[in-house]
Amino acid sequence: MEKLSLGLIAWLLISTAAAQDSLYVFQVKGEVILVTGKADRMAKKGSLLTASSSLRLGNGASLTAIDQRGVTYEAVGPATVGFQQLLARKGKPRGSNMTAQYLTYVWKEFVGGERNETLIGAAFRGEMRMLTPTDSAKVVNSKVRFNWKTDSLATAYYVLIRNIETGELAKFETDGSRLALYGDNSVFAGGSYVEWTVTTEAFPNLNNLPFFVFELIDRNTYRQLETEHQAFIDDLRLLGMDERAIADALCETFGICRFH
């Protein structure tokens, strides 16, 4: 009985020490909201997850958390996952059975492998409808307005916007020449680099489309960049242009954009 009691105490001590009371966000894809006692916010790499936290994962979103020992825990959306539920979803350990992996490798080499990648020795050129944001532009993240050239024959335009860092892709159908999205749109969540294109095909092959890439920046960065082109702005003011027209000119000329 004594031994049993001692064993029980030891087990309780060990399990208490081994229990995880906090995790850190290691990777996020898509829109993941971290719900804590204080306020809801977007989960970011390095965010702390405590026993009172829970996660709201959007459609196609995923999150990987890590504990002190380097063990990973994974959650996939759409779902709402509590801390204890997350602890139950351990990631798979990688690279364990070397013999099986090696034999598979040798077999693949024997049968000629599986590498038949398509290699293309050309650059893509086509009619680019995109106007602003221009390629490599820096855009204030509160609102992004996409402008493109229209065609008298086209009845609909499909705007494709992809977050480069999270891989999230959004498609919008419109019959006009512009589309505005606000900063809280899920496609902008979790990354600052976004690419976009516009096409008249509803289901295009994305590999055949040219994309414009832009970076989302905050207002302070915009103001800093603005000061680098102060002489240009002063000249436009002397010409009598108002602030909105100056902002448009800055966007078209230098790719530093703030949409009103």
Place this chain on the structure above:
Amino acid sequence: MNNTKRYLLWRDAFFCTCLTGTVALFFYLLFVNVSFLDPFEQAFEDFSFNDLYYSEGFYDQVTSKEVVLVNVKQAGRFEIAQALQQVAEAQPSAIGVDLLFRDLKEPYSDSLLREALSHHRVVAAFYWEDTALVASHPYFRERFAHEGFVNLDQPDGGRVIREFRGVKVNGDTSVSLGVRLARLAGKNAERGALDRLSQSQPIDYRIASQGFLTLDIDDVLQNESLPVLKDAIVIFGYLGTPTGNANDIEDKHFTPMNPSIAGRSTPDMYGVEIHGNVVYMLLHSRFLMGIPNGLVYLTAFFSCLLVVKGGMRLYVRNEFAFDILAKIIQLSLSVILVYFTLLLLKSGIYVRITPVLIWVLLGLEMIGYYEYLVVYLKKRFAWKSYLLD
């Protein structure tokens, strides 16, 4: 088999092994010294069977928050200084800065950066160009608390980063960025550790690019607090714009992790990730034991001797069967020897198997040529051979 036959078999196997070694050496010298064969030398210089272990993911992949990387992208000095201060407030065990600030820019941002780099936990980078030290501008350098070199030079001059040296003696003794960071975190500070690190050590890559916790400098600046960085080793460096951009190859290098182990490919790992792997290896004292070249060649000789002996017995019994089986034996031996090498690597023993493989495979091919030689010797000197008598 009587004793004479047995003696002749061993003697022939020994001479055939020596002949194989001579032929292999001849071809090696031909590759090294004949300029038109230079591409072959270059191709073989950057090839190692051990790379399979990493490129095919046979190793135990690690995900770690002990080493956190911060991608500075194209951020200015003001942002870098702010990010360094923010990271320092999170109380990491050490902060590495894999960046060089060669010139002065704006006095205000420069002064902030100098202040941030002078933190007692920050290790700044420099590198050796032959015997000349290349570092940040003296304005920054005079306030550095710690420095470490970031050279990734390979002892054999290859382009694949397989080994690292933690300590260099160029007049003064200098320590690498990785070693300095690990020492600040309390590792490799013991006596004798630096002696070991002054020799080239194979890097035990454990963390692939996706295995690091990588923060963008914007993430650092936007977060009010970063508890994840407490007691971690944080390294600032360049990891592409945006992070992990496959087409961005600034400060990107070839490592054994590259999916292509031979032929042309693109670099696969950023310099800061290589330093991160070195730091992880030092933190966990995961040193690979390199087998000396002398022992490798001795193993190659005896392996070849045994294979040639077996091959000669088969050759004498049934030449037709030998011709067919030799290729199968060569193929099986290659597969088994490479597997054996990978198993040893998994156990922490680093063997250069290529000489063993070449000697053993060539040994079987040489039996036929050796027979021509002994036929000639028999005519001239009445030479006795297991293959003829």
